[in-house]
Amino acid sequence: IRSETGKKVTGKILKFDGRPFTPALIVGELKKEVT
Numbered sequence: 001i002r003s004e005t006g007k008k009v010t011g012k013i014l015k016f017d018g019r020p021f022t023p024a025l026i027v028g029e030l031k032k033e034v035t
Contacts, residue, residue, distance in 0.1 A: 001009050013029045015021065 001007060011033055013021070013026065015025075
């Protein structure tokens, strides 16, 4: 992400239920961090 956007990522998105990440989940978690 840093090489493409110049933004340093300091957080993590964690899941414990074993299901794959969905694009909607990733976008939702990113929006929480940005706002």
